[in-house]
Amino acid sequence: MSANVGIVIVSHSPDVAKGAADMVRQMVGDDVPLAWCGGAPGGGLGTSVEAIMSAIDSAWSDAGVAILVDLGGAETNSEMAIEMLPDDRRDRVVICNAPVVEGAVMAGTEASAGSSLEHVRRTAEELRAA
Amino acid sequence: MDSSVLEALIVHVCETVIAHTEELTALDQAIGDGDHGLNMKRGFEAVLAKVDMIAALPPADALEAAGMALVMKVGGASGPIYGTFFMALGKAWPAELTREGFTGAFAAAIDAVKARGKSEPGMKTLLDVLVPLLAALREGADTARLRVVATTAAQATVPMKAIRGRASFLGERSIGHMDPGARSACLVAHTIIDVLEGAGKG
Numbered sequence: 001m002s003a004n005v006g007i008v009i010v011s012h013s014p015d016v017a018k019g020a021a022d023m024v025r026q027m028v029g030d031d032v033p034l035a036w037c038g039g040a041p042g043g044g045l046g047t048s049v050e051a052i053m054s055a056i057d058s059a060w061s062d063a064g065v066a067i068l069v070d071l072g073g074a075e076t077n078s079e080m081a082i083e084m085l086p087d088d089r090r091d092r093v094v095i096c097n098a099p100v101v102e103g104a105v106m107a108g109t110e111a112s113a114g115s116s117l118e119h120v121r122r123t124a125e126e127l128r129a130a
Numbered sequence: 131m132d133s134s135v136l137e138a139l140i141v142h143v144c145e146t147v148i149a150h151t152e153e154l155t156a157l158d159q160a161i162g163d164g165d166h167g168l169n170m171k172r173g174f175e176a177v178l179a180k181v182d183m184i185a186a187l188p189p190a191d192a193l194e195a196a197g198m199a200l201v202m203k204v205g206g207a208s209g210p211i212y213g214t215f216f217m218a219l220g221k222a223w224p225a226e227l228t229r230e231g232f233t234g235a236f237a238a239a240i241d242a243v244k245a246r247g248k249s250e251p252g253m254k255t256l257l258d259v260l261v262p263l264l265a266a267l268r269e270g271a272d273t274a275r276l277r278v279v280a281t282t283a284a285q286a287t288v289p290m291k292a293i294r295g296r297a298s299f300l301g302e303r304s305i306g307h308m309d310p311g312a313r314s315a316c317l318v319a320h321t322i323i324d325v326l327e328g329a330g331k332g
Contacts, residue, residue, distance in 0.1 A: 040205025042172060046165060049209070050202055071163075072296055073207035076246065080201055080210040 005111040005120045006033035006059035009104050010052055010078055011070045012045045014038035020101045024108035031112040035059035047074045052081035064092035064117035068104040096124040103127055131227055135329045136192055137185035144178040146321040157310040161297040165206050166310040173204035193220030211247055218242030233267045240264055253293035256311035259283045273323050284316035
Protein backbone atom coordinates (compact mmCIF):
# COMPACT_ATOMS: atom_id res chain seq x y z
CA MET A 1 0.00 0.00 0.00
CA SER A 2 1.26 3.45 -0.90
CA ALA A 3 2.08 5.80 1.96
CA ASN A 4 0.68 8.64 -0.11
CA VAL A 5 -2.84 10.01 0.19
CA GLY A 6 -5.23 8.36 -2.27
CA ILE A 7 -7.42 10.25 -4.73
CA VAL A 8 -10.99 9.37 -5.73
CA ILE A 9 -12.75 11.13 -8.59
CA VAL A 10 -16.56 11.11 -8.63
CA SER A 11 -18.48 12.49 -11.59
CA HIS A 12 -22.02 12.09 -12.90
CA SER A 13 -20.35 11.00 -16.14
CA PRO A 14 -18.04 7.96 -16.24
CA ASP A 15 -16.28 9.58 -19.21
CA VAL A 16 -15.47 12.72 -17.19
CA ALA A 17 -14.32 10.70 -14.17
CA LYS A 18 -12.10 8.45 -16.26
CA GLY A 19 -10.71 11.38 -18.24
CA ALA A 20 -9.83 13.29 -15.09
CA ALA A 21 -8.20 10.17 -13.65
CA ASP A 22 -6.13 9.77 -16.84
CA MET A 23 -4.87 13.33 -16.39
CA VAL A 24 -3.90 12.69 -12.77
CA ARG A 25 -2.18 9.45 -13.73
CA GLN A 26 -0.16 11.26 -16.39
CA MET A 27 1.08 13.73 -13.75
CA VAL A 28 1.87 11.32 -10.93
CA GLY A 29 2.35 7.86 -12.44
CA ASP A 30 1.75 5.09 -9.95
CA ASP A 31 2.88 7.06 -6.89
CA VAL A 32 -0.67 7.84 -5.81
CA PRO A 33 -3.51 5.37 -5.24
CA LEU A 34 -6.21 6.54 -7.63
CA ALA A 35 -9.75 5.44 -8.40
CA TRP A 36 -12.69 6.93 -10.22
CA CYS A 37 -16.38 6.25 -10.56
CA GLY A 38 -19.25 7.79 -12.47
CA GLY A 39 -22.76 6.93 -13.54
CA ALA A 40 -25.94 6.07 -11.67
CA PRO A 41 -26.56 2.52 -10.39
CA GLY A 42 -27.54 0.61 -13.50
CA GLY A 43 -26.24 3.25 -15.91
CA GLY A 44 -27.04 6.75 -17.07
CA LEU A 45 -25.66 9.99 -15.68
CA GLY A 46 -25.51 10.06 -11.90
CA THR A 47 -23.48 8.71 -9.01
CA SER A 48 -23.70 5.58 -6.91
CA VAL A 49 -22.99 5.33 -3.19
CA GLU A 50 -21.91 1.72 -3.66
CA ALA A 51 -19.49 2.61 -6.46
CA ILE A 52 -18.06 5.50 -4.41
CA MET A 53 -17.48 3.20 -1.44
CA SER A 54 -15.74 0.72 -3.66
CA ALA A 55 -13.59 3.46 -5.25
CA ILE A 56 -12.55 4.64 -1.76
CA ASP A 57 -11.63 1.07 -0.95
CA SER A 58 -9.51 0.62 -4.05
CA ALA A 59 -7.70 3.96 -3.60
CA TRP A 60 -7.30 3.35 0.14
CA SER A 61 -4.20 4.61 1.88
CA ASP A 62 -3.57 4.78 5.61
CA ALA A 63 -2.70 8.43 4.97
CA GLY A 64 -6.31 8.93 3.88
CA VAL A 65 -8.31 9.55 0.73
CA ALA A 66 -9.26 12.87 -0.89
CA ILE A 67 -12.44 12.85 -3.00
CA LEU A 68 -13.09 15.25 -5.89
CA VAL A 69 -16.72 15.60 -6.97
CA ASP A 70 -18.46 17.43 -9.80
CA LEU A 71 -22.02 18.48 -8.88
CA GLY A 72 -24.52 18.30 -5.99
CA GLY A 73 -25.57 14.66 -6.14
CA ALA A 74 -21.95 13.53 -6.40
CA GLU A 75 -21.20 15.44 -3.21
CA THR A 76 -24.29 14.22 -1.33
CA ASN A 77 -23.68 10.63 -2.38
CA SER A 78 -19.99 10.92 -1.41
CA GLU A 79 -20.96 12.25 2.04
CA MET A 80 -23.32 9.30 2.40
CA ALA A 81 -20.59 6.87 1.31
CA ILE A 82 -18.15 8.31 3.86
CA GLU A 83 -20.71 7.94 6.66
CA MET A 84 -21.16 4.29 5.74
CA LEU A 85 -17.43 3.50 5.97
CA PRO A 86 -16.06 1.54 8.94
CA ASP A 87 -15.33 3.72 12.00
CA ASP A 88 -11.55 3.51 11.60
CA ARG A 89 -11.69 4.86 8.04
CA ARG A 90 -14.42 7.48 8.18
CA ASP A 91 -12.24 10.23 9.64
CA ARG A 92 -9.56 9.75 7.02
CA VAL A 93 -11.66 10.60 3.98
CA VAL A 94 -12.40 14.18 2.93
CA ILE A 95 -14.30 15.80 0.08
CA CYS A 96 -12.39 18.65 -1.54
CA ASN A 97 -14.42 21.73 -2.36
CA ALA A 98 -12.72 22.20 -5.73
CA PRO A 99 -13.38 21.84 -9.46
CA VAL A 100 -13.19 18.15 -10.30
CA VAL A 101 -10.53 18.10 -13.05
CA GLU A 102 -8.20 20.83 -11.81
CA GLY A 103 -8.74 19.79 -8.21
CA ALA A 104 -7.89 16.17 -8.94
CA VAL A 105 -4.67 17.09 -10.74
CA MET A 106 -3.62 19.51 -7.96
CA ALA A 107 -4.55 17.05 -5.21
CA GLY A 108 -2.80 14.20 -7.00
CA THR A 109 0.38 16.21 -7.48
CA GLU A 110 0.38 17.27 -3.83
CA ALA A 111 -0.30 13.68 -2.73
CA SER A 112 2.60 12.39 -4.82
CA ALA A 113 4.93 14.59 -2.73
CA GLY A 114 3.88 12.69 0.38
CA SER A 115 1.80 15.53 1.84
CA SER A 116 -0.79 14.98 4.56
CA LEU A 117 -4.49 14.60 3.76
CA GLU A 118 -5.24 18.08 5.11
CA HIS A 119 -2.48 19.57 2.98
CA VAL A 120 -3.74 17.78 -0.12
CA ARG A 121 -7.25 19.07 0.49
CA ARG A 122 -6.07 22.65 1.06
CA THR A 123 -4.00 22.59 -2.12
CA ALA A 124 -7.00 21.46 -4.18
CA GLU A 125 -9.21 24.06 -2.52
CA GLU A 126 -6.78 26.91 -3.12
CA LEU A 127 -8.05 26.78 -6.69
CA ARG A 128 -11.24 28.35 -5.46
CA ALA A 129 -9.45 31.33 -3.97
CA ALA A 130 -7.24 31.85 -7.03
CA MET B 131 -49.23 -1.13 12.41
CA ASP B 132 -49.76 -4.61 11.01
CA SER B 133 -47.71 -5.93 8.13
CA SER B 134 -50.55 -5.78 5.59
CA VAL B 135 -50.90 -2.01 6.12
CA LEU B 136 -47.14 -1.64 5.93
CA GLU B 137 -47.05 -3.61 2.69
CA ALA B 138 -49.89 -1.51 1.23
CA LEU B 139 -48.03 1.67 2.20
CA ILE B 140 -44.81 0.54 0.53
CA VAL B 141 -46.52 -0.74 -2.62
CA HIS B 142 -48.72 2.34 -3.10
CA VAL B 143 -45.96 4.86 -2.40
CA CYS B 144 -43.61 3.08 -4.82
CA GLU B 145 -46.27 2.71 -7.52
CA THR B 146 -47.32 6.35 -7.20
CA VAL B 147 -43.75 7.63 -7.53
CA ILE B 148 -43.11 5.31 -10.49
CA ALA B 149 -46.37 6.38 -12.17
CA HIS B 150 -45.30 10.04 -11.92
CA THR B 151 -41.86 9.55 -13.45
CA GLU B 152 -42.62 11.69 -16.47
CA GLU B 153 -44.20 14.51 -14.52
CA LEU B 154 -41.25 14.68 -12.10
CA THR B 155 -38.82 14.54 -15.01
CA ALA B 156 -40.62 17.40 -16.77
CA LEU B 157 -40.53 19.54 -13.62
CA ASP B 158 -36.82 18.81 -13.21
CA GLN B 159 -36.09 19.55 -16.87
CA ALA B 160 -37.50 23.03 -16.32
CA ILE B 161 -35.12 23.97 -13.50
CA GLY B 162 -32.74 21.09 -12.82
CA ASP B 163 -30.93 18.35 -14.68
CA GLY B 164 -34.04 16.39 -15.62
CA ASP B 165 -33.20 13.25 -13.70
CA HIS B 166 -35.50 13.45 -10.68
CA GLY B 167 -38.23 11.27 -12.20
CA LEU B 168 -35.88 8.57 -13.43
CA ASN B 169 -33.82 8.59 -10.24
CA MET B 170 -36.89 8.29 -8.02
CA LYS B 171 -38.27 5.55 -10.29
CA ARG B 172 -35.04 3.56 -10.04
CA GLY B 173 -34.98 3.91 -6.25
CA PHE B 174 -38.62 3.07 -5.61
CA GLU B 175 -38.46 0.16 -8.04
CA ALA B 176 -35.62 -1.20 -5.91
CA VAL B 177 -37.78 -0.83 -2.79
CA LEU B 178 -40.76 -2.45 -4.55
CA ALA B 179 -38.60 -5.40 -5.60
CA LYS B 180 -37.88 -6.07 -1.93
CA VAL B 181 -41.37 -5.40 -0.60
CA ASP B 182 -41.92 -8.94 0.75
CA MET B 183 -38.73 -8.78 2.79
CA ILE B 184 -39.25 -5.18 3.93
CA ALA B 185 -42.93 -5.51 4.90
CA ALA B 186 -42.13 -8.53 7.08
CA LEU B 187 -39.90 -6.36 9.28
CA PRO B 188 -41.09 -4.30 12.25
CA PRO B 189 -42.03 -0.80 10.96
CA ALA B 190 -38.89 0.87 12.30
CA ASP B 191 -36.63 -1.66 10.57
CA ALA B 192 -38.75 -1.59 7.42
CA LEU B 193 -38.32 2.17 7.14
CA GLU B 194 -34.57 1.84 7.57
CA ALA B 195 -34.38 -0.93 4.96
CA ALA B 196 -36.44 1.09 2.47
CA GLY B 197 -34.27 4.15 3.14
CA MET B 198 -31.10 2.18 2.58
CA ALA B 199 -32.41 0.83 -0.75
CA LEU B 200 -33.09 4.43 -1.87
CA VAL B 201 -29.61 5.55 -0.78
CA MET B 202 -27.95 2.78 -2.77
CA LYS B 203 -30.11 2.85 -5.90
CA VAL B 204 -31.35 6.36 -6.72
CA GLY B 205 -28.14 7.73 -8.22
CA GLY B 206 -28.77 11.41 -7.49
CA ALA B 207 -28.96 13.65 -4.43
CA SER B 208 -32.57 12.57 -3.89
CA GLY B 209 -31.26 9.11 -2.90
CA PRO B 210 -29.41 10.22 0.22
CA ILE B 211 -32.10 12.83 0.91
CA TYR B 212 -35.17 10.56 0.73
CA GLY B 213 -33.11 7.65 2.06
CA THR B 214 -32.00 9.68 5.07
CA PHE B 215 -35.60 10.76 5.64
CA PHE B 216 -36.89 7.18 5.86
CA MET B 217 -33.86 5.89 7.79
CA ALA B 218 -34.18 8.67 10.36
CA LEU B 219 -37.94 8.13 10.56
CA GLY B 220 -37.25 4.45 11.30
CA LYS B 221 -34.64 5.26 13.94
CA ALA B 222 -37.04 7.61 15.74
CA TRP B 223 -40.13 5.40 15.25
CA PRO B 224 -42.13 5.20 18.51
CA ALA B 225 -42.51 1.86 20.30
CA GLU B 226 -46.24 2.47 20.36
CA LEU B 227 -47.69 4.29 17.36
CA THR B 228 -49.59 7.39 18.44
CA ARG B 229 -50.09 10.69 16.67
CA GLU B 230 -47.67 12.33 19.07
CA GLY B 231 -45.11 9.57 18.62
CA PHE B 232 -45.35 9.76 14.84
CA THR B 233 -45.08 13.55 14.88
CA GLY B 234 -41.90 13.32 16.95
CA ALA B 235 -40.38 10.80 14.54
CA PHE B 236 -41.42 12.94 11.56
CA ALA B 237 -39.71 15.96 13.15
CA ALA B 238 -36.52 13.93 13.67
CA ALA B 239 -36.60 12.80 10.04
CA ILE B 240 -36.98 16.41 8.85
CA ASP B 241 -33.97 17.45 10.96
CA ALA B 242 -31.94 14.67 9.33
CA VAL B 243 -32.97 15.88 5.85
CA LYS B 244 -31.96 19.45 6.75
CA ALA B 245 -28.53 18.21 7.84
CA ARG B 246 -28.08 15.95 4.81
CA GLY B 247 -29.01 18.65 2.32
CA LYS B 248 -27.52 21.55 4.33
CA SER B 249 -30.86 23.16 3.73
CA GLU B 250 -33.66 25.02 5.46
CA PRO B 251 -37.25 25.80 4.46
CA GLY B 252 -37.59 28.60 1.91
CA MET B 253 -34.82 27.31 -0.36
CA LYS B 254 -37.24 25.63 -2.81
CA THR B 255 -36.77 22.02 -1.77
CA LEU B 256 -38.85 19.15 -0.40
CA LEU B 257 -38.46 20.74 3.04
CA ASP B 258 -40.97 23.35 1.89
CA VAL B 259 -43.57 20.56 1.90
CA LEU B 260 -42.32 18.54 4.87
CA VAL B 261 -42.07 21.45 7.32
CA PRO B 262 -45.64 22.76 6.75
CA LEU B 263 -46.89 19.16 7.11
CA LEU B 264 -45.12 18.90 10.46
CA ALA B 265 -46.69 22.16 11.61
CA ALA B 266 -50.13 20.91 10.55
CA LEU B 267 -49.59 17.59 12.37
CA ARG B 268 -48.67 19.50 15.52
CA GLU B 269 -51.80 21.62 15.20
CA GLY B 270 -53.93 18.49 15.09
CA ALA B 271 -54.92 18.73 11.42
CA ASP B 272 -57.13 15.94 10.07
CA THR B 273 -56.33 14.00 6.90
CA ALA B 274 -58.33 16.30 4.62
CA ARG B 275 -56.44 19.29 5.99
CA LEU B 276 -53.07 17.50 5.65
CA ARG B 277 -53.79 16.86 1.95
CA VAL B 278 -54.55 20.53 1.39
CA VAL B 279 -51.42 21.57 3.27
CA ALA B 280 -49.21 19.28 1.15
CA THR B 281 -50.70 20.48 -2.14
CA THR B 282 -50.63 24.14 -1.15
CA ALA B 283 -47.07 23.88 0.12
CA ALA B 284 -45.81 22.27 -3.10
CA GLN B 285 -47.62 24.97 -5.10
CA ALA B 286 -46.00 27.62 -2.89
CA THR B 287 -42.55 26.58 -4.17
CA VAL B 288 -43.46 27.96 -7.63
CA PRO B 289 -42.63 31.63 -6.85
CA MET B 290 -39.59 30.71 -4.74
CA LYS B 291 -36.04 31.27 -5.91
CA ALA B 292 -33.96 28.12 -5.50
CA ILE B 293 -31.09 28.37 -3.01
CA ARG B 294 -30.13 24.69 -2.87
CA GLY B 295 -29.91 21.93 -5.46
CA ARG B 296 -29.22 22.13 -9.16
CA ALA B 297 -32.04 24.65 -9.62
CA SER B 298 -29.99 27.18 -7.61
CA PHE B 299 -27.66 27.46 -10.62
CA LEU B 300 -30.50 29.17 -12.44
CA GLY B 301 -30.94 31.90 -9.82
CA GLU B 302 -33.91 34.08 -10.72
CA ARG B 303 -34.83 31.78 -13.60
CA SER B 304 -35.84 29.09 -11.09
CA ILE B 305 -38.79 31.32 -10.18
CA GLY B 306 -42.10 30.29 -11.75
CA HIS B 307 -41.62 26.51 -11.61
CA MET B 308 -42.65 24.01 -8.96
CA ASP B 309 -39.74 22.32 -7.22
CA PRO B 310 -39.62 18.66 -8.35
CA GLY B 311 -38.61 17.45 -4.88
CA ALA B 312 -41.50 19.36 -3.30
CA ARG B 313 -43.82 17.73 -5.84
CA SER B 314 -42.52 14.22 -5.10
CA ALA B 315 -42.81 14.82 -1.35
CA CYS B 316 -46.40 15.99 -1.88
CA LEU B 317 -47.17 12.83 -3.90
CA VAL B 318 -45.70 10.56 -1.22
CA ALA B 319 -47.60 12.39 1.54
CA HIS B 320 -50.92 12.12 -0.34
CA THR B 321 -50.38 8.42 -0.96
CA ILE B 322 -49.57 7.69 2.68
CA ILE B 323 -52.68 9.59 3.80
CA ASP B 324 -54.85 7.71 1.27
CA VAL B 325 -53.60 4.31 2.39
CA LEU B 326 -53.89 5.03 6.11
CA GLU B 327 -57.39 6.41 5.64
CA GLY B 328 -58.34 3.30 3.66
CA ALA B 329 -56.98 1.17 6.48
CA GLY B 330 -59.13 3.07 8.99
CA LYS B 331 -56.11 4.52 10.69
CA GLY B 332 -56.40 8.08 9.50
